[in-house]
Amino acid sequence: MRMLINVAETVVADALRGMASAHPDLVVDVENRVILRRDAPVAGQVALVSGGGSGHEPLHGGFVGPGMLSAACPGEVFTSPVPDQMVRAAAAVDSGAGVLFIVKNYTGDVLNFDMAAELAEDEGIQIAKVLVNDDVAVTDSLYTAGRRGTGATLFVEKIAGAAAEEGQPLERVEAVARQVNERSRSFGVALSACSTPAKGSPTFDLPSGELELGIGIHGEPGRERRPMMTSGEIADFAVNAVLEDLNPSSPVLALVNGMGATPLLELYGFNAEVQRVLGERGVSVARTLVGNYVTSLDMAGASVTLCEMDEELLRLWDAPVSTAGLRWGR
Amino acid sequence: MRMLINVAETVVADALRGMASAHPDLVVDVENRVILRRDAPVAGQVALVSGGGSGHEPLHGGFVGPGMLSAACPGEVFTSPVPDQMVRAAAAVDSGAGVLFIVKNYTGDVLNFDMAAELAEDEGIQIAKVLVNDDVAVTDSLYTAGRRGTGATLFVEKIAGAAAEEGQPLERVEAVARQVNERSRSFGVALSACSTPAKGSPTFDLPSGELELGIGIHGEPGRERRPMMTSGEIADFAVNAVLEDLNPSSPVLALVNGMGATPLLELYGFNAEVQRVLGERGVSVARTLVGNYVTSLDMAGASVTLCEMDEELLRLWDAPVSTAGLRWGR
Numbered sequence: 001m002r003m004l005i006n007v008a009e010t011v012v013a014d015a016l017r018g019m020a021s022a023h024p025d026l027v028v029d030v031e032n033r034v035i036l037r038r039d040a041p042v043a044g045q046v047a048l049v050s051g052g053g054s055g056h057e058p059l060h061g062g063f064v065g066p067g068m069l070s071a072a073c074p075g076e077v078f079t080s081p082v083p084d085q086m087v088r089a090a091a092a093v094d095s096g097a098g099v100l101f102i103v104k105n106y107t108g109d110v111l112n113f114d115m116a117a118e119l120a121e122d123e124g125i126q127i128a129k130v131l132v133n134d135d136v137a138v139t140d141s142l143y144t145a146g147r148r149g150t151g152a153t154l155f156v157e158k159i160a161g162a163a164a165e166e167g168q169p170l171e172r173v174e175a176v177a178r179q180v181n182e183r184s185r186s187f188g189v190a191l192s193a194c195s196t197p198a199k200g201s202p203t204f205d206l207p208s209g210e211l212e213l214g215i216g217i218h219g220e221p222g223r224e225r226r227p228m229m230t231s232g233e234i235a236d237f238a239v240n241a242v243l244e245d246l247n248p249s250s251p252v253l254a255l256v257n258g259m260g261a262t263p264l265l266e267l268y269g270f271n272a273e274v275q276r277v278l279g280e281r282g283v284s285v286a287r288t289l290v291g292n293y294v295t296s297l298d299m300a301g302a303s304v305t306l307c308e309m310d311e312e313l314l315r316l317w318d319a320p321v322s323t324a325g326l327r328w329g330r
Numbered sequence: 331m332r333m334l335i336n337v338a339e340t341v342v343a344d345a346l347r348g349m350a351s352a353h354p355d356l357v358v359d360v361e362n363r364v365i366l367r368r369d370a371p372v373a374g375q376v377a378l379v380s381g382g383g384s385g386h387e388p389l390h391g392g393f394v395g396p397g398m399l400s401a402a403c404p405g406e407v408f409t410s411p412v413p414d415q416m417v418r419a420a421a422a423v424d425s426g427a428g429v430l431f432i433v434k435n436y437t438g439d440v441l442n443f444d445m446a447a448e449l450a451e452d453e454g455i456q457i458a459k460v461l462v463n464d465d466v467a468v469t470d471s472l473y474t475a476g477r478r479g480t481g482a483t484l485f486v487e488k489i490a491g492a493a494a495e496e497g498q499p500l501e502r503v504e505a506v507a508r509q510v511n512e513r514s515r516s517f518g519v520a521l522s523a524c525s526t527p528a529k530g531s532p533t534f535d536l537p538s539g540e541l542e543l544g545i546g547i548h549g550e551p552g553r554e555r556r557p558m559m560t561s562g563e564i565a566d567f568a569v570n571a572v573l574e575d576l577n578p579s580s581p582v583l584a585l586v587n588g589m590g591a592t593p594l595l596e597l598y599g600f601n602a603e604v605q606r607v608l609g610e611r612g613v614s615v616a617r618t619l620v621g622n623y624v625t626s627l628d629m630a631g632a633s634v635t636l637c638e639m640d641e642e643l644l645r646l647w648d649a650p651v652s653t654a655g656l657r658w659g660r
Contacts, residue, residue, distance in 0.1 A: 002521040002538060002630050004596040006560045011599060014561065018598030021605045022586075022618040057594035077595075191332040208332060230336045231344065256352075261591035263627045264387035265407075266334040268352070269344030273336075275351045288352040292622070297593045298630065300332050327657050 008197035012054045012076055019061060023324050026064060033081065034089045035061040035072045041095035046164040046173045047071070049089045050102040050157060052109055053078040055196070055297045056217055058325030059153060065323035068161035069102075077196050077297070078218045080108030086116035090125050098126035098170035100177060102156055104149030105133040128174040132156055134186045134305060136245045137214030137222050148216050151255045151294050151305030152184035155317075158326065162319035176316070180307060187241040188303030189234055190215035190222070190259065194296045213237060217259075217296045231266070235273035238304045243281055248308035251286035253317060254278070255305040260295035262302055267291065270302050286314055293325065338527035342384050342406055349391060353654050356394060363411065364419045365391040365402045371425035376494040376503045377401070379419045380432040380487060382439055383408040385526070385627045386547055388655025389483060395653035398491035399432075407526050407627070408548045410438030416446030420455050428456035428500035430507060432486055434479030435463040458504040462486055464516045464635060466575045467544030467552050478546050481585050481624050481635030482514035485647075488656065492649035506646070510637060517571040518633030519564055520545035520552070520589065524626045543567060547589075547626045561596070565603035568634045573611055578638040581616035583647060584608070585635040590625035592632055597621065600632050616644055623655065 005011050013030055020028035027036040041047060050060045051073030060072035071089035075081035090099045099120065103113045110131065117127040134152035141148060160177035168176070190212040193202035203219040206212055211229060214222025229237070256271040258264070271290045278285055286309050294303070309317070320329030335341050343360055350358035357366040371377060380390045381403030390402035401419035405411035420429045429450065433443045440461065447457040464482035471478060490507035498506070520542040523532035533549040536542055541559060544552025559567070586601040588594070601620045608615055616639050624633070639647070650659030 002558075004521060004561050004564065004592055004600050004630075004632055006562055006599070006603075011595065014599030014602050015595045016598075018586075018601035018603075018605070018620065021615070022598070022601055022620045054595055055593070057598070062594070191334060228332075231334050232336055234334065256348075260593050261628055261630075262334055263385070263590050263625065264392070264622075265341065265345045265384055265627065268346075268348035268387070269336070269341060270334050271348035271352055272344050273348075275348070285351070290348065290352045292594075295593065297595065298591055300334075300591075300628065302334055322658075328652075 003197060005197055011197045012074060032088055033074055033085050035064050036092055037064055037070050040070050040093040043095050044097060044167055045095055046097045046170045047093035047095065047099045048102060048157065048161055048164055049086060049093065049099055051075065051081045051086060052104050053080060056295050059294045062325030063157050063323045067165045067319060067321035068157050068323050068326065077198065080106065080112050083112050083116035083119060086113060087119045090120045090127065091123060094125045098128065100160060100170065100173055101127060101129045102153065102177060103129060103131050104153055105131050105146055106143045107145060126170060128170050130156065130174060130177040130181060132181050134181060134184045135216065136185050136241055137187055141216055142220040143218060150188060150217050151186040151257050151303050152181055152307065154255060154293050155184055155253060155307050156180045158321060159313055159316045162316035180313065184305060184307040185242045185246040186303055186305040187238040188215045188301060189213050189238060190299055190301040192261065192300040194219050194260065194299035196297065215301060217294060219296060219299065231270050232273045235270060235277050239274055239277040242304060242306050246306060246308065248283055250308055250310055251284040253307040253309050254285050254288045255293065256288065256290045257294050257303045257305065258292035259299040259301040260292055261298045261300040267302060274304055287317060333527055335527055341527045342404060362418055363404055363415050365394050366422055367394055367400050370400050370423040373425050374427060374497055375425055376427045376500045377423035377425065377429045378432060378487065378491055378494055379416060379423065379429055381405065381411045381416060382434050383410060386625050389624045392655030393487050393653050397495045397649060397651035398487050398653050398656065407528065410436065410442050413442050413446035413449060416443060417449045420450045420457065421453060424455045428458065430490060430500065430503055431457060431459045432483065432507060433459060433461050434483055435461050435476055436473045437475060456500060458500050460486065460504060460507040460511060462511050464511060464514045465546065466515050466517055466571055471546055472550040473548060480518060480547050481516040481587050481633050482511055482637065484585060484623050485514055485583060485637050486510045488651060489643055489646045492646035495649065510643065514635060514637040515572045515576040516633055516635040517568040518545045518631060519543050519568060520629055520631040522591065522630040524549050524590065524629035526627065545631060547624060549626060549629065561600050562603045565600060565607050569604055569607040572634060572636050576636060576638065578613055580638055580640060581614040583637040583639050584615050584618045585623065586618065586620045587624050587633045587635065588622035589629040589631040590622055591628045591630040597632060604634055617647060
């Protein structure tokens with residue numbers, strides 16, 4: 001057990017206390033497990049609420065702030081938050097313009113956000129929902145019916161967040177979010193398993209010298225296991241897997257995402273190979289983001305997410321954002 | 331070997347190519363190993379140049395940009411850059427207002443920056459130097475005579491960078507940098523060793539269930555090895571070690587820094603404990619930064635850096651910065 005924790009039972013509460021003291025521009029309700037923009041509700045703006053199991057930081061709490069999420073609901077590690085958290089978040093951030101729930105496609109999250117939507121609507125809050133399901137690696141897996149939601153979640157939260165920030169109405173913000181998801185695809189690889197605090201040891205067995213192609217963000221099995229490959233070979237495999245399912249005719253937004261324990265030095269080197277493959281495939285790149293954004297605790301590995309952009313989506317991507325995990329433009 | 335690389339020999343060049351394509355606002359000279367602000371030299375501004383071995387990303391290349399460094403010189407992994415890189419960087423960014431070299435206290439870096447300063451002065455560039463030596467864990471170690479330079483490097487680069495950005499003269503920027511270093515102290519712990527690409531396996535042996543207190547950023551030995559401690563116990567040890575050597579009478583700037591492979595979830599939880607200890611010791615906190623900023627490849631662990639602030643230093647810390655690794659305020 002090589003974890004910087006007190007005991008497994010308090011990991012999420014401890015992290016929320018630490019977020020609260022580091023980020024005075026957030027309201028962190030440790031007891032009720034809700035992270036809010038301090039200035040919420042913002043008059044005239046649609047509010048964005050997301051959430052999911054903890055262990056993927058900075059997703060989602062690190063993306064709460066002007067230009068992105070209004071609130072996030074962290075569950076226990078790799079466990080869906082409960083409807084109460086989502087209803088509480090929605091009530092706290094709704095200005096009357098309605099709330100968009102951004103839901104990664106995992107069975108627990110989908111059920112709980114559905115239930116929360118009903119409860120919130122009973123309280124008179126207008127709710128729209130968008131499901132993120134960008135991972136091309138597998139259909140159906142340990143936690144999911146259909147495709148898993150992974151790296152594109154960041155794109156949906158950022159771009160729909162920019163639309164909300166400039167006052168677009170709920171149906172338009174929802175349409176933008178849906179469009180971003182439809183235009184996005186991801187593929188991830190693991191070079192090591194991750195260890196949850198509760199288990200204290202790797203969640204699956206990945207022998208040294210092998211890698212798992214098509215891994216999920218909870219260590220769910222991927223497509224296949226192979227002997228270790230070079231960064232260039234992995235980029236070929238991952239980018240081609242994405243492009244089997246996405247045929248972009250306009251420049252893409254690229255996320256080269258670390259799973260948590262892969263050093264930035266390696267991620268940048270991997271990005272060079274991703275860009276090489278994209279060039280070879282004739283795909284031009286409008287923007288690239290490299291870093292640990294949608295993680296799996298201490299897993300080593302990386303994922304590639306591409307989104308086919310247009311002028312309007314690019315404008316919204318470039319719009320100012322001010323969160324703990326993503327910040328630019330003001 | 332669980333690395334996302336091609337071969338050890340090209341790790342730094344690959345990473346620089348990846349940085350170049352992700353950050354069009356940087357000029358990355360892959361062949362000569364220099365990373366520059368695209369708008370350098372900036373008329374009327376002192377330029378800041380730093381550098382050191384690779385493997386500590388985002389330090390230093392990720393801190394090049396408006397409000398922070400003008401240029402960075404990455405060496406091979408855990409190996410000092412050479413004087414040629416530093417002279418080339420200084421010549422590229424000097425506007426005539428002079429250049430400040432920011433040097434972490436490691437024998438190779440100190441020698442090479444000294445030589446580079448002489449060579450640059452021969453070319454008519456005015457050079458000042460500041461040595462960063464904030465690590466209270468040990469005096470003298472594997473790579474260092476005196477104290478090692480670690481987390482405070484980020485503070486020096488950010489705060490002196492803000493002074494340069496507003497047009498302060500070289501002697502003033504140097505004085506600010508020196509002041510920040512003198513007011514800063516750090517202490518780090520490792521929960522695992524790191525693996526360099528060249529070696530392909532851990533650089534030292536740290537049995538599971540033990541931790542190394544007072545680790546350096548290259549895995550140099552610390553003060554002592556102990557059976558695993560809780561996050562709270564580690565915070566007690568680290569903060570008290572810092573406060574043995576720093577007795578702040580005004581609010582501090584705190585960096586709770588990950589060594590590379592420690593998840594953000596754990597770092598925030600550790601921050602909660604660091605803040606608890608500071609409170610118990612009567613130290614008030616002006617600003618807190620939590621994240622992986624001064625890393626040691628894939629090492630698990632964390633460090634705490636405190637800097638005793640005053641109004642002017644706080645104003646410079648809060649000033650806008652726009653780099654790949656640190657960005658706020660515009």
